[in-house]
Amino acid sequence: MARITALADAVADLVRDGDSVAMEGFTHLIPMAAGLEVIRQGRRDLTLVRMTPDLVYDRLIGAGCARKLVFSWGGNPGVGSLHRFRDAVEHGWPGPLELEEHSHAGMANRYVAGASGLPFAVLRGYTGTDLPGVTATIATVTCPFTGEELSAVPALNPDVAIVHAQRADRAGNVQLWGLVGVQKEAVLAAKRSLVTVEEVVDELTPVPGAVVLPGWAVDVVAEVPGGAHPSYAQGYSERDNDEYRRWDAISRDRAAFTAWLEGIR
Amino acid sequence: MARITALADAVADLVRDGDSVAMEGFTHLIPMAAGLEVIRQGRRDLTLVRMTPDLVYDRLIGAGCARKLVFSWGGNPGVGSLHRFRDAVEHGWPGPLELEEHSHAGMANRYVAGASGLPFAVLRGYTGTDLPGVTATIATVTCPFTGEELSAVPALNPDVAIVHAQRADRAGNVQLWGLVGVQKEAVLAAKRSLVTVEEVVDELTPVPGAVVLPGWAVDVVAEVPGGAHPSYAQGYSERDNDEYRRWDAISRDRAAFTAWLEGIR
């Protein structure tokens, strides 16, 4: 059964310097509050893993928490660039950022392999692209039946997965619905897991389309209402598109970002 | 959009002599009525594909429709043997039956590969068993990253998949819930598909845990209330355990079976 604790305690307990950390949520249910808590606790040398870095990782990168980024699409959705990500890659500020770059299909399959206890996944991917030339974790494998050559990517098994969900019950069973992304796979692939939730309830009434993560497959649950803001939690909140636009102005400028960073500490 | 037709027309249209046919439904939602219709229409030389042959294939085998069986567990669940299956394998009655035998994990992954447009699937399977010695479709593949050797099984892409579901709407969108088995994978893996449903409704109201197959991914829908009997359709019927027991007596004896066969024609 998952333990239910405060967010600060959960992050202190589960996230260590040098860890690989996957915070997932495909536009929906992004664990933003947990990301801020990792910044507050001053973690360093993290390998950040996430399909779409979004604001949550732009902040961590700008705050100097990350050594490496494993990802597939690094933009501010509907707005433009992730400026802290770009500044790290283009100018090495606040420090150099190593990249391990895939496509969405590759990343999703890496989580599937990780969740499945397999060392790699097979896909039809990367056809004709330059990605295999810059990403060492793209290889090929030959079908033992047809002789066809396919792409292979290694499993992702992060040290910690952090996701946000709508609800958990007191035994730590977690329920999320709407666009469910790769959250189940990330939690099952990780060595340790933290789920922040909008609310802890006595009973999880069934919801159409919901994914349920049993409490025995989750390490820690923390109640963090609004923990996905400015992304959203279907049934609880709307995406705050203005905040995504505001982030463009804050993150574009090192001084403005540094002031923002002071403000959250 | 799927066409909505009568069962007899659907079977006449989609199932041809010599086809590989997958009728899926893991104990729940077994397309029994469609199986009987295939018998009535006198199809021959079928390769029957199904994880758990159950009554539906015991009947088809006894009726002489099958040339080959691809499967992973051939018993009468909760009762004992499938006697028509045994008679075919042990005594070649009514004709010889070629076997291609896997484990559940292998079969499920073969459907996943088929649904995914991949030629094979990778799993940790068959460790130390004699199955690879008798089943040519079990091989090994080496992880290009770790060098680890794993099991590989080829995709299943049957000519036709037939499944039973609770409901469809008039555009042929299909909704099934409860134990959902490998039905989605079987339909997506197949070249052609038929879904029999308890009822065709104006609108599919969402149901917790439901799988929805969009109408554009299904070829034909046929309304067949009770089409899973003596298996069941959650929310519509209960499993008829007595009928499973009665089948034991009917199927145990060639004469009793032949009389049953006359009765359904």
Next chain:
Amino acid sequence: MTVSAARALAGAITCFVGIGLPSTAANLARRTHSPDLVLIYESGALGAKPGHLPASIGDGVLAETADAVVGVAEVFNYWLQPGRIGVGFLGAAQLDRSGAINTTVVGDYHAPGVRLPGAGGAPEIASGCREVFVVLRHTPRALVERVDFVTTRGRGPSLVITDLGELRPEGGELVLTALHPGVDLARAKAMTGWELRVAPDLAVTPAPTGDELSALRALKAATG
């Protein structure tokens, strides 16, 4: 035998349950010493809490009472394969001295005397669970020197429970480690198809308690 099998689950957190005796035992464990034991069925029910004994592995009560219901591919790939499940609970038609299980054929595979159902989930349950228990009736036709066909090997059972007693692996073979109350050692040997070795500290299993027996009766009475 059922009570012994249920007791063996004390301490387990998660159990992958085959239908029949394993399911009865696992549900009895939930009703006695292990109310939080998580039952996983290959039909896709995670955390099923059936109020009566399911007649088959795909009984509706499993989905209705489960914490989560997933597809069959997912139960094998995401839940069993990575080693998340503590105990795998299997039956067997034949079990041999080395711990191999046969549920495929009696006789030659290509011209079998008896064609059995086949593998089902067993090969991967036996390799995917951290520990495997086998339950079966103790007869010389079931406990054999060498199985006719190895359907399932995996890591081999750490415990075999029969209606006569219990066997555990020791130096590469299954040896008798306990007898049920009132069972004669000579009978256990006679009913075993190989020259059965006996553990030096051969135990007698405690008799079923009144609570266990009444829980078992209640469970069976509630069966549909």
Next chain:
Amino acid sequence: MTVSAARALAGAITCFVGIGLPSTAANLARRTHSPDLVLIYESGALGAKPGHLPASIGDGVLAETADAVVGVAEVFNYWLQPGRIGVGFLGAAQLDRSGAINTTVVGDYHAPGVRLPGAGGAPEIASGCREVFVVLRHTPRALVERVDFVTTRGRGPSLVITDLGELRPEGGELVLTALHPGVDLARAKAMTGWELRVAPDLAVTPAPTGDELSALRALKAATG
């Protein structure tokens, strides 16, 4: 450009939609000539029917109006990869003469002048869909002789729609096949970063109709 892109979807049954202009065009197609067009978003919404334009690919309206919502791995593996989807609709930062798309970097990968977002779903959309359309603004910096980095190649676009006209592949390169009404050929050539070949039967696209323009206005007005 949006109207042309929407028209290009006439006859399509299913469309894998990127956010931005492709999403606007696909939704416009649904509101004009193709009410049954099935929109598939990589966020997992199959058959989304948004009443307003989603701001992002993960907008809640996509899940709320979809025929089915599936995980991201499933949308790529079960729906895109096997070739079930007719048209893939992509944007591009750079597109070259050969049809290769760059959304990764301007300049050298290891010391980029501009770091772009990266691949996202595009490499597999371009190889998994039966046909690929690309929409982008027509500038010499966007339509280049050779992209700095091949993010996406797949089968190459069968149609490129810009704000000046349309290009189609012919003999291994993209050639101009149509101009929008009032666009000068010399301007299209000047705005292209390679020596643009022109199809012998260069067409002029029909002007947007009143119905198309009002549907587009209504769609944009409804955007949250």
